[in-house]
Amino acid sequence: MLLSDLAPSGCATIQAIHASQDLRRRLGGLGVRLGIRVRVIRASPMNGPLQVRVGHTDLILRRSDAAHIEIQTVA
Amino acid sequence: MKRVALLGMPNTGKSTLFNRLTGAGARVGNWPGMTVDLLSARILLGDSMVEMVDLPGIYNLHGFSDDEWVVRRFLETQPLNLLVVVLSATQLDRQLALPLQLRALNVPMLVLLNMADEARNLGIRVDTDRLEDVFGCPVRMLSAKLGHGLPEVRQALGVQLRKYPKLTQADDLVLVDDQRIEQELDELIDQTLSAPIQLPATVTDRLDRFLLHPLWGLPLFFLIMFLLFQAVYGLGTPLQDGMEWLLEHVKTALLEPAVANWPAPLQSLVLEGLFDGVGTVLTFLPIIAVFFLAMAVVEDSGYLARAAFLTDALMSRMGLDGRAFVMQLMGLGCNVPAIMGTRIMRSPGLRGLTMLIIPFSLCSARLQVILFIVAAVFSSSHGPLVVFSLYLLSFLMAFLMAFLLRRKFTHHEPLLLEMPPFRLPTGRFLGHESWRAMKQFLQGAGGFIVLGVLLVWFLTHYPFTAQPAGPDTLAGHLARFLEPVFSPLGIDALLSIALLFGFVAKEIVIGALAVIYGVTGDELSGALAARIDWVQAYSFLIFTLIYTPCVSTVAAIKQESKSWGMALTSIVLPLVLAWLASFVFYQAARALGA
Structure with a gap:
């Protein structure tokens, strides 16, 4: 499953990040790493970006970028 | 050290x-x-x-x-x-x-x-x-x-x-x-x-539920922007007027007597060239100070990142992000601080694109010109529609420009922003940003602006034997030379001289028209109404809205981008677009029999 498909208030762990090294590093700097638990707080309407909580940080992430991140949902 | x-x-x-x-x-x-x-x-x-x-x-x-x-x-x-x-x-x-x-x-x-x-x-x-x-x-x-x-x-x-x-x-x-x-x-x-695995629900979470609401989020954003705009320009404009008043007094009480015995061309150079140039620079300082004060509050509070979240769906299609939209809205007051405000965007591509579209925001100086001409030429029932249509055109041009230039300024930077918790800004340091912005504007843009004003002064005053802004000055010759370019727009030579003055500052266009026609106030309205019909007037308004921004805006773009190419683009591209838009309107209106 991809992070872009995760419904608001859904929780998941990151399995793989299929992005350029640049984007991967940027994500890493913001705390998005393999094995980390993420939660989608809300989605902006009209297919807008997602608000994702990673650790103690909230991020704004476009759906197109979130589609590079593979996740596994946790109950 | x-x-x-x-x-x-x-x-x-x-x-x-x-x-x-x-x-x-x-x-x-x-x-x-x-x-x-x-x-x-x-x-x-x-x-x-x-x-x-x-x-x-x-x-x-x-x-x-x-x-x-x-x-x-x-x-x-x-x-x-x-x-x-x-x-x-x-x-x-x-x-x-x-x-x-x-x-x-x-x-x-x-x-x-x-x-x-x-x-x-x-x-x-x-x-x-x-x-x-x-x-x-x-x-x-x-x-x-x-x-x-x-x-x-x-x-x-x-x-x-x-x-x-x-x-x-x-x-x-x-x-x-x-x-x-x-x-x-x-x-x-x-x-x-x-640390607790799950952080306690904070004030930020509760505020976000309200401010980022799927339905009210966007209307609230516009309301907040409106209040911010009112705060900046409600406070900044009187300060700006005060500065103008002060400068006028310095000019009449100190400078004019001091140069009274000088030869006329030299007097004109000092009073209408140099002093007005320096004055143009100085009148921007209060508005820059207030603007950066307000933007520091918005940024430090954490709302700016939320504005990006709310407006990204719309803006990403044009290769921009929500912060660009905030600056575009602020540009409706004055383009100069809005362009300086793009420094909150860290990606140079995104910044460059935003700097080039901000000048299409119908700023208050252009609004003065538009209101004057609308009042002179259009009936009171049509006037508001005309003004509204020009605001619409202003946003349309900005989006068109962004769409056209989107590929030129590709930025690979994904929208990957932190959404910081809401924080109360630290009052003690809010002024620092304003202070630095004013200093930078003086150092980085001041000289450029004075030079621009001097250039227009020279064009409209040389040779010194001719009537200023008259047909025998360099500007008059230039206007006649360019007549074939402007006549398909319904803009005559006299009006095009006024447009040249508009490069100094848009609001000067009206004063320039008064000088050119040799009349003032109500008489100017009458003279305008007698000389141009509504199609010509609207064509002139379209041109005024879109064409080359004022020298201060160009100087701000040069200062922020550190690129002559960008400054030149901001001069030439709007000029071409303005011509095309006016041409299409004027020729279509005439063809339809108006």
Whole structure:
């Protein structure tokens, strides 16, 4: 499953990040790493970006970028 | 002179700390081999003078963003006595990766964990002793905003500077394996950090539920923008008027008597050229000050990131982001501060594109011209429609321009923003940003503006025997020469001279028309109505709205982009677009029999 498909208030762990090294590093700097638990707080309407909580940080992430991140949902 | 650099991720309160340590004496300066200006200040620490440099916020030492490049370049070329690493104590779960990377540079470090107050409220506890062992340098907790822990930080700075009196050049950056860093980071977090797995629901969460609501979020955004706009220009415009009033008095009471005996051309040069040029620069200062004050509040409060979240769905289609939209809206008051405000965007491509579309915002100076001509030529029932249609056109042109230039300014930077918690801005430092912006505008744009005003003065006054702005001046010749270009738009030679004046400042167009027609006030309205019909008037308004922005806007673009190409583009492209738009309208209207 991809992070872009995760419904608001859904929780998941990151399995793989299929992005350029640049984007991967940027994500890493913001705390998005393999094995980390993420939660989608809300989605902006009209297919807008997602608000994702990673650790103690909230991020704004476009759906197109979130589609590079593979996740596994946790109950 | 000893040198200390401040380094950290964005939103760590690094700038607040810098302001705390250095006061208002900081200056923006060039560094050899760097493409951007860095903020630095000289301060007395203990017994030695120290130059403290505030580096741009970065997420990753090895990243490819512009800021990351700047920081790397700085570390490669500038030897340091001490590298101060500022981290947010509330986000150590990811930020500890940065000092782990920096350790490989072998430069003396001091690690500061800022926002200690917030971390305590969240129930986060940090084992600083253990961190000191791992990083091999002192680690201190503080709250730069509240000023807690500052004496200890100053003391630690003094101790480290005494310990490392010699400048050290950082080792070549070896690309540390990302995976190894991640592993180390995980271990470090386990050993030093204790935090509740799920942070307690905060005030921010509750506010966000309201402000980012799927239905009310966007209307609330527009309401907040409207209030912000009212605050900036409601406060800034009277100040600007006051400055104009003051300048006028200086001119009539001091300058005019002083040059009364000079030859007429020289008098005109001083009064209408130089003084008006300097005056143009000065009248922008109050509005820049108020603007940056307000933007600092919006940015520090954390709302700006939310504005990006709310408007991104719309803006991303045009290659822009929500922050560009905020600046576009602010440009409706005055383009100059809005262009300077684009510095909140870190990606140069995105900034460049935003700077080029802001001048299409129908600013209050252009509005003055439009209102005057609308009142003179259109009936009172049609007038509001005309004004509204021009606002619509203003946004349409901006979006069209963004759409056309989108590929030219591709930026690979994904919209990957932190959404910081809502914070009350620190009142004490709000003024610093305004002060710096004013200083930069004077230094970076002032000369350019005065030159532009002088150029227009010369064109409209030479030869000095001719009637100023009359047909025998250079401007008159130019207008006649360009007549074939402007007549398909229904704009005659006299009107095109007025447009030339508009380059100095848009609101001057009306005054220029008065000089050109040799009438004032109500008579000018009558003269206009008698000379041009509504089709010509509307064509002129379209042209006035779109064509080359005023010299101050161009100067601001030049100052912010540091590129002559950008300045030239901002002059030429709108001119072409204005001509096309007026041409299409005028010819179509005439063809339809209007």
